Amino acid sequence: MDVLAAIQKRREITAFKELPISETDLGKLTMALYQSPTGNNLPSREFIVVTNKPLLAQLSKTTPYMRWLEQAAIGVVIIGNEELSKYWLQDASIAGGYLWLAATSLGLGAAWGAVYHSEDHNESSQRENYVRDLLNIPAKLRVVAILGLGYPASDPPPKKMYAEDTVFHRNSFGLR
Template sequence: MDVLTAINKRREITRFKNTPIPQDLLEKLTQALYLSPTGNNLPSREFVLLTNKDTLTQLSTATPYVKWLEQATAAVVIIGNPDVSKYWLQDASIAGGYLWLASVSSDLGAAWGAIYHSEDHEESIKREDYVRHLLEIPEHLRVVAIIGLGYPDIDPAPKEMYLVDSVLHLEKYIANTTN
């Protein structure tokens, strides 16, 4: 599947079949993470690959919005390192996008569970500390997200998108007056 097809097909999948992901496919997904770009080519993001069902179940309580991790057959915790680069959050987020598209291109479903909360420092620390403690992640690292993976249990309908003209500007910004 080409990249544009994967982008078009991508959905938030939160219901998964109880089918393990083969090891060779997990290795392909970790390559997508590893090869994702970073600012100044610095290793400002790290990853924890998880397939243990007990750990996935425990992680499903990290926030009220990741209960679906109980059904996932694998997950990747994406970690940022502010000591390495000021672009740690962007680098971690880009890696998550690469993982998601690699998953879709391999007929897997994925869902993004935000752990880092940019607008609520206390909530972010609570979420990050929960994951950090469970996975023994050092204090100086930031837990950005958990991406749940698995074979989709449902085939969602196509996305209903807003008009491209409402977000794409050619040559200069022109305010949309129809909103």
């Protein structure tokens, strides 16, 4: 599947089949993460690949909105290093997007579980510390998100999009 087809097919999948992801496909997914761009080519984001089902069940309690992680074949925790780069959050987010598209291209589904919460410091600290404690992540690193991956339990319908002219401008804001 080419990247444009993956972009069009991508959906948030929160129900997964109980099938493992092959080591070959896992290698492709980790390569997508590794190859994702970063500001100044700095390794400002790191990843923890979680395949242990009891650990995925514990991680699913990070927020009330990540219960689907229990069903995932794997979880990928994306960590940012704000001491290494001022672009840590952008770099981590781009890596998650690359992972999601790579997963879609392999016939997998994915869901994004936000951990870092830019508007609520207390909520972010609670979520990040919960994950840090489970995975032994140093306090200086930020836990950005957890993506759950697996084979979709069902194939969702095509996404219904809003009109393109609501988001595109040409040469200046407001010019269509």
